[in-house]
Structure formats: C-alpha cells, structure tokens
Amino acid sequence: MIIQRIKFVLSAGILAVSVVCHSSAETKPVITEIEKSVSTVLISIDGLSNEQLRKYKPKNLTELAKTGLSTEALLPVYPTKTFPNHLSIVTGVYPSQHGIIHNKFYDVEKNQVYSMGAAGTDPSWMKAKPIWVLAEEQGVKAASYFWPESDAELFGVRPSYYFPYHHDTPNRERTNQVIKWLELPESQKPKLITTYFSIVDSANHDFGSKSAEAIEAITEVDTIIGEFLTTLAAKNIEINLVIVSDHGMLDIDETIKLDSVIAPEAVAKLDKLVEGQTQIFINHKDCAYLNTVYQQLKNNAQERYEVYLKSEFPLHWQLDKAVSDNYVPDLIVNANPGVIFQTKHYKTAATHGYDLKDTDSMEAIFIANGVNIKHARLKKFQNIHVFALLAELTEVKIDKQPASSNIFKGALK
Numbered sequence: 001m002i003i004q005r006i007k008f009v010l011s012a013g014i015l016a017v018s019v020v021c022h023s024s025a026e027t028k029p030v031i032t033e034i035e036k037s038v039s040t041v042l043i044s045i046d047g048l049s050n051e052q053l054r055k056y057k058p059k060n061l062t063e064l065a066k067t068g069l070s071t072e073a074l075l076p077v078y079p080t081k082t083f084p085n086h087l088s089i090v091t092g093v094y095p096s097q098h099g100i101i102h103n104k105f106y107d108v109e110k111n112q113v114y115s116m117g118a119a120g121t122d123p124s125w126m127k128a129k130p131i132w133v134l135a136e137e138q139g140v141k142a143a144s145y146f147w148p149e150s151d152a153e154l155f156g157v158r159p160s161y162y163f164p165y166h167h168d169t170p171n172r173e174r175t176n177q178v179i180k181w182l183e184l185p186e187s188q189k190p191k192l193i194t195t196y197f198s199i200v201d202s203a204n205h206d207f208g209s210k211s212a213e214a215i216e217a218i219t220e221v222d223t224i225i226g227e228f229l230t231t232l233a234a235k236n237i238e239i240n241l242v243i244v245s246d247h248g249m250l251d252i253d254e255t256i257k258l259d260s261v262i263a264p265e266a267v268a269k270l271d272k273l274v275e276g277q278t279q280i281f282i283n284h285k286d287c288a289y290l291n292t293v294y295q296q297l298k299n300n301a302q303e304r305y306e307v308y309l310k311s312e313f314p315l316h317w318q319l320d321k322a323v324s325d326n327y328v329p330d331l332i333v334n335a336n337p338g339v340i341f342q343t344k345h346y347k348t349a350a351t352h353g354y355d356l357k358d359t360d361s362m363e364a365i366f367i368a369n370g371v372n373i374k375h376a377r378l379k380k381f382q383n384i385h386v387f388a389l390l391a392e393l394t395e396v397k398i399d400k401q402p403a404s405s406n407i408f409k410g411a412l413k
Contacts, residue, residue, distance in 0.1 A: 038371045039182055040240040040393040042194045044089075044147065045221055046082060047201025047352065049209065049248030050074070050363035056215055058222035060229070061243065061367060068369030069411050071378040073360070074386075076247045078317045079279055079353045080362040082201070083116050085246035085383060086148040090194070091128040092387030092403025094318035099127035100149075101319070101327060106272040106283050109326040113274060117165065119152040126154050127323040131387060133157045135192050135396045143181050143190035145174045150194060160190060171197055171221065175228040182237050192394045197221050204249040208349040209361075240370035240393045244386060247352040250361040253338035254304065261300040261333075261341075266293055275343045278353030280333035290330055297333055305335045316357065337361065376411045 050073045053061065076085045077094055081103045084095035095101045106113050107125075119125045126149060132142035136157050143161035144150035151164045161181060163169075174195045181190050203217035225243070232239065258267075258275055267273050270293065272283040284290045290309070297307045310330050313319050322328045335341060337359040340351055356362045364383065372393060388405040391398045392412060 036186060037189070037191055038238055038240055039189060039191050039193060040242065040370075040390060041178060041182075042090075042147075042192070042390060043225070043241070043243045044086060044194075044196045045200055045243065045245045045365070046196065046198045047204050047247065047249050048218060048221075048245040048365055049204075049361060050245075050365050051248060051361060052200075052209065052214070052218060053365050056218055058218050060222045060226035061365075064225075064241070064243065064369045065367045067375060068367060069373050069376050069378065069408075070368075071366045071381060073363035073380045074244060074366035075356060075380055075382045076362055076364050077383065078355055079276070080247040080356060081276070081278075081353050082246055083148045085364075086196075087126075087128075087130070089244060089246070089383050089386045090130040090132070090147065090390070092131075092384050092391075092398065092401050093128050094321055094384065094402065096317075096319045096322035096328065097128055097402075099125055099323065099327065101322075102274075102276050102279065102281065104274050104276050105281055105327060106274050106329070107327040108271075108283060109324070113272075114327075117149065117152075119149045119154065120164075123152055123154050126152070129155055131390050131394070131396060132159045132192060132194070134391075134398060135394060136160065138396055140192065140394055140396055141188070141190040142192040142194075143178075144194045145177050146196040147194040148196075167198065171199065171224050172227070175224055179228070179231055179235070179237075182232070182239065183235070192390065192396075197224075200245075201249075204350045205348050208251050209249040210251070211349070238371045240372050241368065242386065242389065242393075243365070243367040244383065245364040246383075247364055248360075248362040249350045249352055250337055250354065250359060251350045252340055252348060254340075256304060256335075256339060256341050257345075258341055258343045261305075262293065262297055266296065274329075275341050276353065277340045277342070277351060278335045280341055281329035282331040282333070283329050284331075294331060297331075303336070304339045305333055305341075308332050308334065314355075317355075372413045374411050374413055378407065378411070381407050 077088045083100050083103050087098050087100050091098045103116050133154050135142045142159040144159045145163050146165050151162050178193055199217045203214040207213040270284050274281045319328050337354045354362055384403045385407045388403040389408050392405050
C-alpha cells in the first residue's frame, strides 16, 4: 500500500510541491517545483481626488504610497468623466481613440446615444482593446469584479472570470472574491484582476468633496484595502497592486438651466443635443443654423462656459485623433469649473468633467506597491500610461501607442 503526502511550501515566487511516497520498499522523495506567477490587481477608487488623498491622508493608502510607487498626481484625460477615463487607463489611448468620449454622447451613423455600459449590448461602441482582452488573446487569464465595460464581450473576448455590474454589491464582497481568485491553482489563477469602488464618488456627488460623508467613504475604502492586504499577508500571497482613481472632484457653485442659454425651439431644430452636466454636445448638419446656435450660446455665456465649433476644439482634447468622425460632436459647450448644466433639476453637491487645464481639482491618484515595484516618486503623468505599466507587470505584449512604459523606467524590479 502506498500512502502519498503532498506538502505545499509558499516562497517568494516559487510554489514548491513535495510529494513523499512511503511503501514497503525504500523510495526517494520526489520534489517538483512549479513556477508561481505574481498576479497584478488593479483597483479603482472612483472620484477620489489627489487633493483628498493629500488632505485626509487615509492610513493604508498613505503607507502604500510611502513604501511603494506614487506620483505627484495622475492626470485624467478630457473630459474628466468616469467611463472615458477608466477606459483610457485600460486601453492606453485617448477617448476619441477607444470610442467612449463621454458618459453620454451621440453617434451619427448608429443614430443612437451611448449610455454607460452600452457596449454590453453593442460591442462596436468600443474601438480599442482593453488590457484584459489583450491578455486573454495571449493566453493570460484575466478577471474583473467590475470595471467599466468589463462584462461586455469586446472583440469576441471576455475575461476568464467576471461579474456583471451591480452598484449595490457590498465592497468587501468584491475584495473577498479577488482573494478567492488569487487562491486558485496556478493553471486557473488570473494574472490580471480589476475591481472598482464607487462609494467615494457617490458621497462626493451627494454631499460635497469636503463633507463628513465623503471623508467617511474614503476611510471605508481605505479600511477595506487594509483588510485585503492583511488577509493576503496571512495567506502568504504576494501580488503587484496598482491603485488609481479616474478623476478628482469639485464642489458646484452654479447650475445653469439649459433653456436659459438656448431656447427650446432652437434645440428642437437640432439633429441632436446631449447634455452631459459639464459639457453639452451638439450635432447638426446645417452649418448655417449651427453657427446661429453657436452665436446664441456665446452671447449667453457670461464667463460661465466656453463654446467651440469642431474646427476650434483645443488640441489637448485629442478629439482630432478619433477613429471615426461619427461620434465627435459638431459643437461643444464646455462648463467652467464649478458650473454645471441641467435639463431636469436634480440635487448634486460636487462633480467632475471639467478641463484639467482649468482646475487641478480634477487631478486623480496613482499608487503601486508589490513584488516587482520599487519605491519611487514620479512626476505628474497622464493616466493612459498606467496601461503600459499593467502590460509590463503581466507580460502582455502591446502595440506602439500613446501609452509608454518609459514613465516607469527604473521603478520596476
């Protein structure tokens, strides 16, 4: 009779499996070493501003930044909205290149307005491959417990493991599932994992960026991240952790009712107007009438917003790089910091979406810490480059694009 005993020894980067067989005849132990990969976990804290990180100094995030890799600020792309920025982080390109130029926008060819998560039913909204698609195509398993459009089948691919987005899913349930994925056998374990927290963004919107509720939300997320790391340490699981936010936050000073700056009868004549709180996107084929609307909006601006025809769009908006002109509006009304547009009244205390050049309150956060990450402090950099870091850490090959790993030169082990 042969009795088999298997012993698992977890060490830095190596899972040693010792198989010791006992029988009536003397046998030698057989030792097999399986290379153990280190997974990369990407966490987004939606709406946590760089200003809030500096001011409130949440314990665990501050310690991770102090001992790992951090930056003076992570710079979001224009507009500083949730979906454009989350998707720039995971594709390495600007919104005009990945296709999601706002949380809401109109596509002339589709004759449809995009709303958040719409790629789940029509993947063609997305024009660039997220990192998890590239990973899966190259045989690297990926998992997502929420990330904008991560539950969609993009380019015929989904992450090996994912959950459809549910806003009310408890935050600890998300990190608990990440731990379960990290405990999977080597052949099943995802090498890239993304997850997402929205409570800081919600508290900021509802109560303001300096409110007790916002501070409480920041503390809650920080505590959950601390518990997550403590559990990993107890289980002797090593990872590379990358923490980002998508944008900052600014308290609102003034609300403009849309019909106070453009007459309802004028709106009715337009091909399409989409109000996105900090921007108004207008599409219209008739150039003469578009210019009439342009002048009307400029006349009513009173230094509360700027109006741009497509030929006037600032270069740093990167809208000239669009894969298709179908989803780029003909005119953009861009609110100045602290101002929002409303078609219907609703209560909100703070928001985001403003041009970063107009306010550094839109600055986001970046912190990385882990097995392959050195301690360093980087200058401010744009969030598209996080994609290149993820590719380096997961050994996923990427094509030449705006994202560059040169930002992180010397910061990786």
